[in-house]
Amino acid sequence: MGKDDTDDFVWYFLLQGIQAWGIICSCIAFFILALQAAKGKIFTRGNELLLMIFGSIILALGSISYLFSHFFSKIENPGAASSLLLLVGLSFIFFSLIFKIGIGMQQDQDLTI
Numbered sequence: 001m002g003k004d005d006t007d008d009f010v011w012y013f014l015l016q017g018i019q020a021w022g023i024i025c026s027c028i029a030f031f032i033l034a035l036q037a038a039k040g041k042i043f044t045r046g047n048e049l050l051l052m053i054f055g056s057i058i059l060a061l062g063s064i065s066y067l068f069s070h071f072f073s074k075i076e077n078p079g080a081a082s083s084l085l086l087l088v089g090l091s092f093i094f095f096s097l098i099f100k101i102g103i104g105m106q107q108d109q110d111l112t113i
Contacts, residue, residue, distance in 0.1 A: 011068065011069075014068060015065055015068055015069055015081075015082075018061050018064055018065045018068070019061070019065055019081045019082070019085060021061055022058050022061040022062065022065075022085045022088070022089075025054055025057050025058055025061070026054070026058060026088060028054070029050060029051070029054040029092065032050060033047060033050065033051075043099060043102040043103050043106050044103070045103065047099055048096050048099040048100050048103060049096075051092050051093070051095050051096035051099060052092075052093060052096040054092050055089050055090070055091070055092025055093035055094075055095075055096060056089070056093065057089075058085055058088050058089035058092060059085075059086060059089025059090060059092075059093065060089070061085055061089075062082050062083070062084075062085030062086035062087075062088070062089050063086065065081065065082035065085055066082040066083070066086065069082055
């Protein structure tokens, strides 16, 4: 009891660790962006870069998780967590591109005033 000596345990534990890092990165990004929004600094280059970096990290974690679950492990049903990490990573990247457009619009507005 307490010891899992199946062949799939290592792969399952590795996948759970990768997915946990994705969740931690998402929480950190949300916390930093919430602090910036509280200060009134929303459309800044730093926030755009932060979203792009975290999106890339989460996308990479999701890709690694997907590869482990579908090619290297014997786990029958790894779940949708790797797909969710891919979607979250792409969402962060998409929002960073929206921030980039918002920054450009804000600069154009500042130039016309």
